[in-house]
Amino acid sequence: MSVPAEGPRWQRLEHDERRRQILHVARRLFSERNYASVSTAEIAREAGIARGLLHHYFGTKRELYLEVIREIVRVPSSPVPRPGPGRGLEQVISEGADRWLTLLERNRGAWLAATGGQGPGRDPEVEAILEDGREGAADRLIAALPGIAEPAPDDLRALIRCFSALAEAASVEWLQRGRLTRAQAHALIVTGFLSLVQDVLPAVRRATAPASSR
Amino acid sequence: MSVPAEGPRWQRLEHDERRRQILHVARRLFSERNYASVSTAEIAREAGIARGLLHHYFGTKRELYLEVIREIVRVPSSPVPRPGPGRGLEQVISEGADRWLTLLERNRGAWLAATGGQGPGRDPEVEAILEDGREGAADRLIAALPGIAEPAPDDLRALIRCFSALAEAASVEWLQRGRLTRAQAHALIVTGFLSLVQDVLPAVRRATAPASSR
DNA sequence: CCCGCTTGTTGGCCGCGCGCCAACTAAGCC
């Protein structure tokens, strides 16, 4: 009836290219809506492919989601500047906090989505991916600390992890709730870090051996 | 064949009683596993009722879940002891931290699930419920602070919120990762709070008016 | 004491979304 319109009905892409395309669409959808309300059918439709192809590439909707999370987490990978032996610790942390806040300002949507635990949540795998990212950040922070033993003892790692939580909370207060200005969030992060390392860490170590002294 | 076993095939309960029973079972299941992997059929089976009854009482699986979250959040409503004008601030906070940690120890599963954002995630409603709980905790903490203006300025609320994040992170390090002992977590929370109020808060306020002084 | 009413409760129907697989075909190669 109409023009025959010869030519292939669909295009055949390179494996990696198709994979990246699907991942791109999925990332966009998962960023604007939560896991449950995004269907594989919708992802396929938006990507212009059949639903079964998702399974071929990622096996499971869940697997696809994990891949998206990994991609998002991979982004903020340089919040801490060079160790800087010459500059003071405060200076280093201050610059690191600046970079961190700027990074968040740029990736606002993606970051809020990722840290908000948008997925099935409390899922060991999702948690592991996010934790990997945070542990990496902690490693980079610890590397900036002068005079710290290499193996990085558990209590220090835990403390840094608590600091990360503090910094994230301060960022949320700034970006989302608006109860802090950027300058205030910056001050909170910097002085918070210094207080944690100088005052809190010794107290934690004092609590290690002795039972509750009360 | 067997004894006729006369009598009703099922028991008819008071509205509130049945509701509490279902809620109890749901809370247990949602605490041990995440939202998606708990089916309404399983909840009904464990509660010894028909699946349709869930809908009668809660309308939706999601609604039931929200109710569970509300219940869980409502529990930790007295982590902070009396303001205690006689006792020192440190003493008050120390006792509060103790109660908090004991509470978590008991409700371990449920708390980890709730704070982990186990549900559909980044859901405005779930987030709102959890935030209400945290804001309430912040209010109670602020009430324990001596010499604080009543309206509780934004920067203080934000700081307390950051402290909550710190305390939660320390709790996770203790309960889940095992990188802190209970005594260490306790010390971290107490000295962390004191440092935040005494050192960090002034710094944040200093950052309010002037531009970045660096 | 029995009947009828209220309402807590049941069981099943329906649609949707995901996992999976066999057939199809676009693109490369001899």
Added chain:
DNA sequence: GGCTTAGTTGGCGCGCGGCCAACAAGCGGG
């Protein structure tokens, strides 16, 4: 140009949640 490879399609099956009409347990009036 036919053969081979593997990217792609379309549909089947199942499980799960939303929903509803019928059923019955317990209570109160006659």
